[in-house]
Amino acid sequence: xxxxxxxxxxxxxxxxxxxxxxxxxxxxxxxxxxxxxxxxxxxxxxxxxxxxxxxxxxxxxxxxxxxxxxxxxxxxxxxxxxxxxxxxxxxxxxxxxxxxxxxxxxxxxxxxxxxxxxxxxxxxxxxxxxxxxxxxxx
Amino acid sequence: xxxxxxxxxxxxxxxxxxxxxxxxxxxxxxxxxxxxxxxxxxxxxxxxxxxxxxxxxxxxxxxxxxxxxxxxxxxxxxxxxxxxxxxxxxxxxxxxxxxxxxxxxxxxxxxxxxxxxxxxxxxxxxxxxxxxxxxxxxxxxxxxxxxxxxxxxxxxxxxxxxxxxxxxxxxxxxxxxxxxxxxxxxxxxxxxxxxxxxxxxxxxxxxxxxxxxxxxxxxxxxxxxxxxxxxxxxxxxxxxxxxxxxxxxxxxxxxxxxxxxxxxxxxxxxxxxxxxxxxxxxxxxxxxxxxxxxxxxxxxxxxxxxxxxxxxxxxxxxxxxxxxxxxxxxxxxxxxxxxxxxxxxxxxxxxxxxxxxxxxxxxxxxxxxxxxxxxxxxxxxxxxxxxxxxxxxxxxxxxxxxx
Numbered sequence: 152x153x154x155x156x157x158x159x160x161x162x163x164x165x166x167x168x169x170x171x172x173x174x175x176x177x178x179x180x181x182x183x184x185x186x187x188x189x190x191x192x193x194x195x196x197x198x199x200x201x202x203x204x205x206x207x208x209x210x211x212x213x214x215x216x217x218x219x220x221x222x223x224x225x226x227x228x229x230x231x232x233x234x235x236x237x238x239x240x241x242x243x244x245x246x247x248x249x250x251x252x253x254x255x256x257x258x259x260x261x262x263x264x265x266x267x268x269x270x271x272x273x274x275x276x277x278x279x280x281x282x283x284x285x286x287x288x289x
Numbered sequence: 290x291x292x293x294x295x296x297x298x299x300x301x302x303x304x305x306x307x308x309x310x311x312x313x314x315x316x317x318x319x320x321x322x323x324x325x326x327x328x329x330x331x332x333x334x335x336x337x338x339x340x341x342x343x344x345x346x347x348x349x350x351x352x353x354x355x356x357x358x359x360x361x362x363x364x365x366x367x368x369x370x371x372x373x374x375x376x377x378x379x380x381x382x383x384x385x386x387x388x389x390x391x392x393x394x395x396x397x398x399x400x401x402x403x404x405x406x407x408x409x410x411x412x413x414x415x416x417x418x419x420x421x422x423x424x425x426x427x428x429x430x431x432x433x434x435x436x437x438x439x440x441x442x443x444x445x446x447x448x449x450x451x452x453x454x455x456x457x458x459x460x461x462x463x464x465x466x467x468x469x470x471x472x473x474x475x476x477x478x479x480x481x482x483x484x485x486x487x488x489x490x491x492x493x494x495x496x497x498x499x500x501x502x503x504x505x506x507x508x509x510x511x512x513x514x515x516x517x518x519x520x521x522x523x524x525x526x527x528x529x530x531x532x533x534x535x536x537x538x539x540x541x542x543x544x545x546x547x548x549x550x551x552x553x554x555x556x557x558x559x560x561x562x563x564x565x566x567x568x569x570x571x572x573x574x575x576x577x578x579x580x581x582x583x584x585x586x587x588x589x590x591x592x593x594x595x596x597x598x599x600x601x602x603x604x605x606x607x608x609x610x611x612x613x614x615x616x617x618x619x620x621x622x623x624x625x626x627x628x629x630x631x632x633x634x635x636x637x638x639x640x641x642x643x644x645x646x647x648x649x650x651x652x653x654x655x656x657x658x659x660x661x662x663x664x665x666x667x668x669x670x671x672x673x674x675x676x677x678x679x680x681x682x683x684x685x686x687x688x689x690x691x692x
Contacts, residue, residue, distance in 0.1 A: 172308070
């Protein structure tokens with residue numbers, strides 16, 4: 152599936168909650184809990200994303216022309232965010248990752264996490280994923 | 290007794306809703322909201338009184354100067370000091386830096402701080418030590434957040450020049466017996482200088498410079514209902530002329546020539562440049578506000594909130610409170626077992642509750658407890674028991690969501 156198609160899928164998944172934030176967050180927390188564990192050897196200092204109140208490790212790999220991510224966080228909501236981002240970006244081409252506008256974040260009502268003051272660093276997370284995608288394919 | 294309805298009416302921001310819920314503001318340790326009389330004083334200043342101070346002969350400048358100097362008197366009397374002992378600064382951090390950069394103590398001196406200090410009461414001293422071959426000595430604490438006062442005497446050597454301690458821990462809320470400590474230290478060696486960080490005490494309790502007998506006392510306006518950018522450095526009068534200036538410029542001098550400059554004595558020597566005039570006027574208004582409500586009333590009211598919150602939170606099995614006793618100002622710091630403070634804070638925000646999460650600029654204290662951070666609820670005069678109940682309910686719901 153393309154990034155856009157996965158975004159659409161996530162939007163429809165969140166649609167059932169309507170304006171009810173508790174459901175959305177419960178879902179986000181569940182996504183966080185189901186996030187595939189990062190390999191312990193990849194929990195390195197370089198893989199820590201700066202700018203988060205919680206610790207986030209992100210490991211990026213380039214395989215068969217595509218980018219693959221694994222990640223981990225000690226905060227569960229942050230982990231939910233990472234899980235969403237990985238779902239959108241995993242196995243995509245670097246160019247598509249870099250160009251993705253990620254409008255789904257607004258659509259599912261999590262825009263507040265994009266504000267630069269938010270300590271979970273969703274912005275830093277996205278920037279790092281795009282940066283890694285670009286760097287790995289240079 | 291506090292008439293909460295009457296108090297709350299004076300704070301326009303408390304009518305605000307966040308995330309479709311009425312705002313419950315429990316981040317007073319970070320900054321307090323401002324009462325109408327403080328806000329009005331700023332508007333009035335710019336509408337009717339604005340002029341530069343200590344300069345002009347014209348009426349407006351003279352009146353602005355009088356207002357500024359009257360504020361100094363108000364603030365001095367608020368902490369039972371003399372106006373000549375009050376230096377206006379940008380805040381607590383600014384005040385501590387001013388002392389650290391202006392000290393005339395010997396190279397290689399030792400400075401004692403405690404394990405629970407705010408970074409602002411560690412870093413200026415650490416920097417001083419780095420630059421002057423000094424040594425930073427740490428006074429440890431116990432698990433319940435008390436200073437190990439019995440170890441203090443052993444930490445003092447012939448090289449100890451200064452002890453910097455907070456009166457109330459910003460993270461734990463614990464009230465330190467600074468008066469006894471000062472007495473003890475001065476008995477051991479009256480030459481040792483003592484700086485007390487009052488940033489978290491002045492908003493909650495009455496402080497008295499004559500009674501405390503410290504050499505330096507620092508606090509911020511914005512944590513006590515005054516505007517941001519107002520702060521105070523109290524310096525005992527016999528010391529004020531021994532402190533070197535770290536900043537200089539307009540308003541600090543008697544005469545200037547390229548060969549030699551003669552500075553004025555007293556606080557003005559440290560207030561170079563045009564100060565934050567309206568913030569200082571607002572600070573005096575905030576002192577008036579606190580006096581009108583009654584500082585004892587504020588303390589008593591906030592203590593009831595603390596007691597209630599602590600009782601309710603203790604009843605939640607997943608909650609772990611740090612410094613779980615009541616010798617505290619209106620601060621309660623906790624974690625939910627197995628959960629990151631960021632998650633708890635994020636969900637509480639969705640319920641309209643503003644708390645602080647993280648290390649609270651006290652990383653050495655976090656290391657002591659072996660944690661990344663805490664959730665901190667801190668109360669102010671306008672908070673109510675009902676708000677504590679809303680908070681507790683929201684916390685219970687958040688825990689449920691997280692599990």
